[in-house]
Amino acid sequence: MNDLVEAIRAGVPGAGVDVVENPGPSAQHALLLAGSTAVAVAEFLRDSQGWDFCSNVTGVDWPARKVREVRKTMQDGKEISESTELDVPGCLEVVYHLYSLKNKLGPLVVRMRTGNRGDDVSVPSLTSVWKSAEFQEREAFDLFGIQFSDHPDLRRILMWDEFEDFPMRKDYVAPDDCEYEPTPHDEILERVNARRGEA
Amino acid sequence: MLDEALRSDLQKRGIFVASFEDLYNWGRKSSLWPLQFGLACCAIEMIATAAARFDMARFGAEVFRPSPRQADLMIIAGTVTKKMAPLVVRLYNQMPEPKYVIAMGACAISGGPFKEGYNVLKGIDRFIPVDVAIPGCPPRPEALLEGLIKLQEKIAAQRLFGPGRARHADAGDAADYPVPAYGAHDLEPPLNSGVFQPPPARRPDA
Numbered sequence: 001m002n003d004l005v006e007a008i009r010a011g012v013p014g015a016g017v018d019v020v021e022n023p024g025p026s027a028q029h030a031l032l033l034a035g036s037t038a039v040a041v042a043e044f045l046r047d048s049q050g051w052d053f054c055s056n057v058t059g060v061d062w063p064a065r066k067v068r069e070v071r072k073t074m075q076d077g078k079e080i081s082e083s084t085e086l087d088v089p090g091c092l093e094v095v096y097h098l099y100s101l102k103n104k105l106g107p108l109v110v111r112m113r114t115g116n117r118g119d120d121v122s123v124p125s126l127t128s129v130w131k132s133a134e135f136q137e138r139e140a141f142d143l144f145g146i147q148f149s150d151h152p153d154l155r156r157i158l159m160w161d162e163f164e165d166f167p168m169r170k171d172y173v174a175p176d177d178c179e180y181e182p183t184p185h186d187e188i189l190e191r192v193n194a195r196r197g198e199a
Numbered sequence: 200m201l202d203e204a205l206r207s208d209l210q211k212r213g214i215f216v217a218s219f220e221d222l223y224n225w226g227r228k229s230s231l232w233p234l235q236f237g238l239a240c241c242a243i244e245m246i247a248t249a250a251a252r253f254d255m256a257r258f259g260a261e262v263f264r265p266s267p268r269q270a271d272l273m274i275i276a277g278t279v280t281k282k283m284a285p286l287v288v289r290l291y292n293q294m295p296e297p298k299y300v301i302a303m304g305a306c307a308i309s310g311g312p313f314k315e316g317y318n319v320l321k322g323i324d325r326f327i328p329v330d331v332a333i334p335g336c337p338p339r340p341e342a343l344l345e346g347l348i349k350l351q352e353k354i355a356a357q358r359l360f361g362p363g364r365a366r367h368a369d370a371g372d373a374a375d376y377p378v379p380a381y382g383a384h385d386l387e388p389p390l391n392s393g394v395f396q397p398p399p400a401r402r403p404d405a
Contacts, residue, residue: 165383
């Protein structure tokens with residue numbers, strides 16, 4: 001992965017590229033591209049590195065969250081732990097899975113992140129690099145609300161055009177139209193009782 | 200009505216007597232023409248039912264019509280998404296009377312495994328009347344045939360005259376069901392309250 005990052009930095013001057021480590025046993029690390037140079041880096045990946053096939057595009061919703069960091073220090077033979085809370089701002093993320101049919105390699109995971117989850121949800125479209133990304137970018141737009149700039153035809157693809165929500169976001173609330181469960185319990189039973197109270 | 204004992208007595212002497220209603224219903228139930236459309240994996244079972252191994256032709260329902268104008272029976276075979284629901288209701292409206300609906304599989308009945316999702320209709324009975332519901336995921340072809348036989352029994356029992364007569368014999372009862380519109384968050388309206396009233400939710404142990 002580090003060789004690839006160096007090759008990108010050598011091939012595309014000023015490329016914004018980072019590595020997102022995957023600490024799990026799969027160790028499937030990802031490239032994190034900056035939006036401004038993403039198209040140039042993608043073209044470099046396709047033309048010079050042989051990543052000629054984009055098999056999958058999907059999205060991830062990262063709501064704002066708090067991360068607690070615990071630091072342990074030894075003081076006078078005692079262990080003292082300090083914890084600090086960090087605010088991590090939310091963002092939306094696009095994930096591309098690239099394969100190389102030529103070199104029989106893959107997947108290479110490439111990610112891009114938006115500035116936030118509200119007004120800055122734009123990332124550059126990579127449809128001009130991999131044609132197969134077109135419909136899947138539309139799907140990510142439909143379900144996550146990620147705006148792909150320079151996409152040739154950015155419309156909803158699964159939900160109807162009049163639909164306004166983005167159902168795969170973590171804060172999406174589905175319409176409350178589940179009036180009937182054969183054996184209502186927990187949340188649904190509370191909801192049913194509340195509705196009966198109103199009526 | 201003809202006396203059952205008299206009818207059987209006459210039949211023993213070689214005289215077959217039937218009411219007009221019986222003959223008419225026998226003809227209708229023995230050549231149901233289903234509308235040829237499938238929505239999801241249940242459609243594959245429906246195709247298997249129509250093909251040689253299970254052979255729906257034995258029950259007179261093998262003539263799948265590609266036009267709603269020529270169909271008597273709508274088999275809702277599969278998941279009805281909210282995007283597809285208005286189209287299904289419109290197809291139903293375009294079918295001529297008498298018409299019947301079989302809801303095939305868990306999704307068509309209630310939304311099935313997708314019931315708590317955002318994009319699946321929680322049962323087609325929210326918009327159009329369903330005559331026979333077949334549970335299963337998907338139902339076996341035998342189950343679809345059983346459902347068809349149940350529908351045939353229902354048709355055979357329909358009365359054409361007098362109070363409580365079949366819907367198609369009642370000129371006053373227009374069978375045009377409102378087609379829902381695509382809304383900003385859900386279908387509008389999300390259900391047709393003239394067709395569907397949710398049963399009271401009650402815990403079985405309460």
